[in-house]
Structures are given as structure tokens and as C-alpha cells.
Amino acid sequence: MSLRKPHLKVSIEEYLESEKDGKVRHEYVDGEVYAMSGASKRHNRVATNLTIQLSAQLRGGPCEVFISDVKVFIEALNCFYYPDVVVACDPEDNDDYFVNRPVLVVEVESPSTSLIDRREKLMAYRKLESLREYLRLSQGEISAVVFHRDDKGEWWSEQLGPGDELRLESVGLNIPLSSLYEGVQLAETS
DSSP states (O other): OOOOOOOOOOOHHHHHHHHHHOSSOEEEETTEEEEOOOOOHHHHHHHHHHHHHHHHHHTTSSOEEEETTSEEEEGGGTEEEOOSEEEEOOTTOOOSSEESSEEEEEEEOOTTTHHIIIIIHHHHHTTOTTOOEEEEEOSSSSOEEEEEEOTTSOEEEEEEOTTOEEEETTTTEEEEGGGGGTTOOOOOOO
């Protein structure tokens, strides 16, 4: 006999409505709702530095950059995630609160979310046919992993570190990876 209480699943409509006025953001995974933790200043600076670079690159074009308060809807898995940065280029992708056809999704890893970003979200984001790149950035060191989808739909990854150039083909951006860490207090290595 199970003593666990059954969870009441939340509908997408209930979830979206509650997120409009909620003081705490939640991610939605097939009817289950999970509260999100806050981000550090380092986390925020890395995401902001990338957003500034992307905004300058994409200005005047069809693509738009959104930061942490815009969700990505993955219909195939019935879930919504709040990435740190997302770029959408499809004019039909016009909901006020989420995108469902992004070309680029970016997560800045936090100690509390690293495993989710590396496994769950990696697998989930790959379900998006529009997605061309998934970028994971470290907040404690100059380090990134870029997952690229080629023209045949195959995924491959690239590990980057200090001195490397970040190339995001989906948005035509080529910058030194270190530029995303300007003003970020990194852990000292001995």
C-alpha cells in the first residue's frame, strides 16, 4: 500500500495563467510544476554579456533575443522551460509569453541546475525541429559546450575554453568566448 498522495496535474492553461502574475517562476514538465531558484550575479552577467552581443548582431533582422523571463514550449514533451537566453526568428512564433520555434537556446549553468541542463534539457531541446544550437555556459570559469545541429539533423558538440572563439552559426555570431566573462569574478585556480 502506498502512502504517497497522488499529484494533481496542472493543465497548460492553468500553468500559463499562474505564471503571468506569479512572483516565483516555475518550469512545467508534463503537468508537474517546479519552482526555479534565483541566479547569482556571475550567472546574470554572463547571460547579459551574451544578450548584448546577440542584440547587436541581430538588430534590424527577423530574429529576436529574449532573456530569462520568456519560456520555451516543447510541444512534443508537453513542457515549458525558462532558458537564460533564447533567439527566435519565425514571425509566426508570436505568443507574448513563450516561443516554440527557437533557433538558439542558452543555459548558464548553476550548481543547482547543472545536471538538469546537461541531461534533461539537452534531450528536451533537441526535440525542437527549429533548434540549430544549444549553448551551455559555465559561470565559474571560461568554459562552454555548444551543441550544433547540421543540415542532416545530426547533432555534434564542441567544448570551448579560454582563448577559443564562440561560433554560433544559427545567428551568425563569432566572438571570443572570454568576452562573455567581462566583469565576471571567476574562481581563482592555483
